Amino acid sequence: MWRVQLAMAVVLVGTWATAASGQIMQQQGPVPAAGGTVSLPYLVSENGGNQWRIFQGGWLQQQGNQPLYSQGAMLLINGNQVSQSNNEGTLDAKTGELVIDGLSANGLTISRRIWFNQNEGWLRYIDVFKNTQPQEQSVNLMIQTNLNFGVNTAQTVADPKKADHNLAWVAQTGAGASVVEVFGGHNAKNVPTINWPQGNNYVQASMTLTLAPGKQAAVMHIHAITATQDAGVAFINGLKDIAIMRSIPPVFRRLIVNFVGGENFVGDVEILRGDLLDVVELRTGDQFKGTLKESAFDLQTAYGPLSIPVDQVIGLINVGRYRPRQLVITSDGQIVGGQLKKSTIDLQLSSGQLTSIPLSQITRIGYRRQSSEPTEWNFEGKALVMTRDGERVAIQLPTAPVEVLTRYGRLDLKPEQIGGIILQNDDSGVHEIELTDGSRFAGLMGGDSLSAQLSIAKGQTAQFPIGQISRIQLAGKIAESDDFTPMFHLANEDLLVGTLSGTLKLDTTFDTISVNGAEVKSMDRLADGARDVQVVMWDGATLSGQVESASLDCRLKCGVDMLIPVPLLEHYVQPQPAPSAQMLDRIRAAIQDLSDPDWKRRDRAASVLTRMGPVVEGPLNELRVNQSEEAQRSIDNILKELEKQRQQKPGAAAVVPVPVPNQ
Numbered sequence: 001m002w003r004v005q006l007a008m009a010v011v012l013v014g015t016w017a018t019a020a021s022g023q024i025m026q027q028q029g030p031v032p033a034a035g036g037t038v039s040l041p042y043l044v045s046e047n048g049g050n051q052w053r054i055f056q057g058g059w060l061q062q063q064g065n066q067p068l069y070s071q072g073a074m075l076l077i078n079g080n081q082v083s084q085s086n087n088e089g090t091l092d093a094k095t096g097e098l099v100i101d102g103l104s105a106n107g108l109t110i111s112r113r114i115w116f117n118q119n120e121g122w123l124r125y126i127d128v129f130k131n132t133q134p135q136e137q138s139v140n141l142m143i144q145t146n147l148n149f150g151v152n153t154a155q156t157v158a159d160p161k162k163a164d165h166n167l168a169w170v171a172q173t174g175a176g177a178s179v180v181e182v183f184g185g186h187n188a189k190n191v192p193t194i195n196w197p198q199g200n201n202y203v204q205a206s207m208t209l210t211l212a213p214g215k216q217a218a219v220m221h222i223h224a225i226t227a228t229q230d231a232g233v234a235f236i237n238g239l240k241d242i243a244i245m246r247s248i249p250p251v252f253r254r255l256i257v258n259f260v261g262g263e264n265f266v267g268d269v270e271i272l273r274g275d276l277l278d279v280v281e282l283r284t285g286d287q288f289k290g291t292l293k294e295s296a297f298d299l300q301t302a303y304g305p306l307s308i309p310v311d312q313v314i315g316l317i318n319v320g321r322y323r324p325r326q327l328v329i330t331s332d333g334q335i336v337g338g339q340l341k342k343s344t345i346d347l348q349l350s351s352g353q354l355t356s357i358p359l360s361q362i363t364r365i366g367y368r369r370q371s372s373e374p375t376e377w378n379f380e381g382k383a384l385v386m387t388r389d390g391e392r393v394a395i396q397l398p399t400a401p402v403e404v405l406t407r408y409g410r411l412d413l414k415p416e417q418i419g420g421i422i423l424q425n426d427d428s429g430v431h432e433i434e435l436t437d438g439s440r441f442a443g444l445m446g447g448d449s450l451s452a453q454l455s456i457a458k459g460q461t462a463q464f465p466i467g468q469i470s471r472i473q474l475a476g477k478i479a480e481s482d483d484f485t486p487m488f489h490l491a492n493e494d495l496l497v498g499t500l501s502g503t504l505k506l507d508t509t510f511d512t513i514s515v516n517g518a519e520v521k522s523m524d525r526l527a528d529g530a531r532d533v534q535v536v537m538w539d540g541a542t543l544s545g546q547v548e549s550a551s552l553d554c555r556l557k558c559g560v561d562m563l564i565p566v567p568l569l570e571h572y573v574q575p576q577p578a579p580s581a582q583m584l585d586r587i588r589a590a591i592q593d594l595s596d597p598d599w600k601r602r603d604r605a606a607s608v609l610t611r612m613g614p615v616v617e618g619p620l621n622e623l624r625v626n627q628s629e630e631a632q633r634s635i636d637n638i639l640k641e642l643e644k645q646r647q648q649k650p651g652a653a654a655v656v657p658v659p660v661p662n663q
Contacts, residue, residue: 040087042098044116044123052123056087058100058112060123066175068147068225073125075112076142077105089114095249097126107133108211117247123223126252131211142206143192143221145181149174150201153229156194157236159184165191169203170232180232181205182222185241185259187378192219192258207258218255220248266390271315271329272366280347280357281364292367293346293354297328301338303454303462308336312456314373315366319390324360327390333377334456335392383415384473385450385464388424394455395462397474403446404433407492408562411443417558419478421445424470436475437557438485441494479557484617486574488554488564496564498556499574506535508545515543517553518578523569530567538577538615576618587612587619594631606634610641617642 041053041061050064062069075082085102092099095115103110113126131137154171158164168182183205184191192205209217222239226232245253245261250270253261264271272279277289297308297316308328315329319337327337344356345365383397401412402421413435422432423445430442449463450472481487481497488496500517519538526532526544535543551563579587593605609616617639624635 036091038089038091038098040089040100042089054089054098054100054114056084057082057103058084058114058125058127062148066149066177068149068173068175068177068179069145069223070148071144071146072223074144074146075110075127076144077108077110078140079142080105082110097124106139107131107137108139124247126248128216128252129209129211129218130216131213134213136210136212138208138210140206141192141209141219142204143183143219144202144204145179145223147171147173147179147201151196151199154196154198154203155229155233156196157233159186159188159191161187166194167191168236169194169196170226170229170236171196171203172229173201178226178229178232180222180224180226180235182224182236182239183219183258185220185244185261188258188260190257192221216255217257218252219258220244220256221258266317266319266327266329266335269317269319269364271317272364273315274366274368276368277350278347278368279364279366280345280362281366282357282361283363284361288347288349288355288357290347290349292365293348294342298341299326299328299336299338300341301336301462302468303464304460306336306338306454306457306460308456313367315364316362317364317390318359318362325389326359330456331373332394333379333392334394335390336456337387337389337391379473381475381477382473383452383455383475384471385452385469386471386473387464387468388470389468393462393464395452396455398450398452400451402450402474404431404443405446406433406441406443407494407568408441408564410446411560411562413560415474417560418472418474420474421472422470423466423472434478435497435556435558435560436478437497438479438481438487439495439497439556439558439560441490441496442492484575486557486576487572488569489571490564490568491570492568494568496554496556496562497558498554498560498562500552500572501555501561502553504535504552505548506533506543506545507548508543512548513543513545516578516580519580520572521574521577523572525566525569525571533566533569538579539583576614578618579615583615584619587616588623591620591623591627591631591635594634595628602630602634606638609638613645614642 041055044052050062050067053061053063055061057075059074060069060072062072082103082105084100089098089100091097092113098114100112100114103112109130109132111128113128115124117124151171151173154169156166157168157170158166165184165188167184167186168180170178170180172178181203183194190207192207195204195206205221207219211217224232224235226235241259241261245259248256254270272281274289278292280288282288294310296310297313299306299308308330312330313328314331317327317329318324319327325337326340327335329335340359343359345359345362346354346356348354383395385393385395398415401414402418404411404413417435419434419436431444432440433443434440445466447466449465450469451461451463454460454462485497486499488498490496500520502517504515504517504520506513506515515535520535521538522536524534526534529546531547531550533545533547537543547566551565552569554562554564556562587609590605590608593601596602596605609620620635620639624632627635
C-alpha cells in the first residue's frame with residue numbers, strides 16, 4: 001500500500017551530434033510513407049560521416065568516422081534485455097516517430113517510440129511500459145550505454161537545487177570527443193541512480209518503477225556528443241527543461257517523473273499558454289489569439305465568492321459537459337474551481353476587433369507567458385488541499401489538531417507534525433498519513449470537513465468536505481531516512497520512525513527480564529507466537545522471550561506517542577541505542593580525559609572511545625558542545641573514524657556490465 005504507484009511512460013531522449021559538432025542527421029535511402037512499415041535495423045545518416053542503426057529491441061549503434069557509441073539506450077528490466085517478436089517498426093503518421101511494438105519483459109509490454117530531430121540532431125526514445133498482470137509489479141529499470149573508446153575522465157553533474165540528485169554524466173573518451181548522458185531534470189523528485197565503474201567504458205542509469213495493474217510509467221533521458229568535457233557540462237547547465245518537454249506529446253509529457261512537467265495538467269487536460277499572444281480555445285478546436293481584456297475573475301466557489309485579480313491568473317479550463325464549471329489557474333500554481341459570474345470572455349483580436357466569446361463555447365483560455373514567471377511551480381513547504389475534481393488550493397496551516405483514527409488508537413496530530421494525508425486511495429478505503437519524520441501509517445481522518453483559511457483570500461475560511469479531498473499537504477517537508485534513523489517495520493506495511501520508550505518486561509524460560517527500551521538495538525517478532533520476540537541490546541547481548549504487555553511504547557521522532565500492538569511488529573532497529581548507565585559513566589569519563597593536560601591520557605581516551613564503536617556516537621554528539629576546543633577536535637576525529645568504519649562494511653552489491661547483444 002505504501003509503494004508509490006507511478007502512472008508513467010518511460011521517455012528516452014537522445015541528443016546526438018549537438019551544436020558542438022554541427023552535424024545534421026538524414027535518413028539513408030527513400031523515406032517510407034507515413035504510417036508505413038520499415039525493417040530493422042533502421043538506418044539514419046548524418047553529414048558528419050556517421051550512421052545510426054536502430055536494431056531489434058530498439059537499441060542503437062553508431063558507425064562511421066570514430067563512432068563513440070557501440071550500444072546506446074539498451075533497455076533492461078530486472079537485469080534482462082527486452083525481447084521483440086519481430087524485426088519490424090512503423091512510422092507514426094502524425095508524429096513521424098519510428099515505433100517498435102511487440103517488446104516484452106517480466107510481464108510488461110513495451111513500445112519504443114523513436115523520433116529523429118533532423119534540425120538539431122536529436123534522437124528521442126519514448127519507451128511505454130504497461131503492466132498487463134492482475135497484480136502490482138515492482139521492476140528495476142536500467143538504461144545502459146557502451147562506448148567504443150575508453151573513458152579518460154568523467155564526472156557527474158548534480159541538480160543545483162538538490163546536491164544529492166545527480167542528473168547527468170559527462171565523459172571524455174579516448175577519441176577526444178566527449179559523451180553526455182542526462183538522466184534527470186532540474187528539481188525533479190525522482191531521478192535514476194547513475195553508475196560508472198571507474199576505468200570502464202560503459203555507464204548505467206537505474207531506478208525502480210512500481211506499476212499497478214493496467215498502469216504505465218516514465219523516465220526521460222538525453223544523450224549528446226560534445227567537443228570537450230567542459231562543453232558537455234555547459235550543455236547540461238544550458239538545458240531548458242520546459243523547451244524539452246514541449247517537444248513531447250502531451251499524452252507522454254504528463255506522465256514523466258524524472259523531469260518536471262506533469263503539474264501542467266488538470267486531470268487529462270493540459271493547461272493552455274500562449275507564447276506571444278493570449279489564446280482562447282473553443283470546443284470546435286479553433287483557437288482565437290489576441291489580448292484578453294478581463295479585469296478580474298469573479299468566481300462562486302463551494303467555500304464562498306472569490307475575486308481573483310487578473311494579474312494572478314495564467315489560464316482557465318472549462319470542465320463538465322452539462323453544467324460546466326471553471327477551474328482558474330493562478331501564477332503560483334493554485335487551481336480554484338467554481339462558477340464564473342460573467343458568462344463571456346472578452347478578447348481583443350490582433351486586428352483590433354473586440355469580441356465576446358460565450359463561456360459555454362470555450363474549453364480553455366491561456367495568457368501569454370511573462371518573462372517574470374518562474375520556470376516551474378514549487379509547492380515544497382506550502383500547505384495545500386487537492387480535491388477529487390482537480391482543485392489545488394493553498395491554505396494557511398490550521399491551528400487545531402487533526403484527529404486521526406488508527407490501529408494504534410485515536411491520535412490528535414499537530415498540523416506541523418503532518419507532512420501529508422492521501423484520502424483518495426485506490427487500494428483500500430483508508431487514508432494514508434505521512435508525518436514530517438517519515439512515518440507512514442493507515443488511518444481515517446475524523447470529522448466531516450477540514451476547516452482552513454485560504455491563502456488567496458486573506459481572512460476567508462473554507463470548509464473542505466472530507467469526501468471531496470484527494471490529498472492534503474500540510475508541513476510539506478518530509479525527512480528522509482538514513483543509516484542513523486530508528487524505525488519500526490510493521491506487518492500491515494506501516495512504517496514508524498521513532499524509538500522504544502519505557503521499560504519492557506520479557507518473560508524468558510528462566511526469569512522475567514526488565515529491559516530499558518532506549519537500550520534496545522533491534523527487536524524481531526518470532527513466528528512461534530504473537531508476542532514472542534528476540535531482542536538485541538546495545539552491547540550485542542541477545543534475549544528471547546515473550547513480551548508481558550500487549551503493546552510496545554513508541555515515541556515518534558516528531559513527538560507523537562503511540563502504542564504498537566506486539567503482533568504487528570516485524571522488525572525494529574535503533575542504530576544508536578543508549579548505553580547502560582554504567583557504560584555511560586565510562587563514556588563521560590573518557591570524554592573528560594580528552595581535555596587532560598597529559599597527551600598520553602588524551603590519546604588513550606580517544607582510542608578507548610573509538611573501540612567502543614557506534615554506541616558512543618550519541619553521547620559524543622550530545623556532550624561535545626560543553627567540551628574544550630582540544631576535546632571537540634578529538635571528538636570530531638573520532639566521529640569521522642566511526643563513519644569510515646560504517647562505510648567499510650562488507651556486502652555492498654557490485655554492478656556487473658551487461659553483455660553486448662548479438663548483432
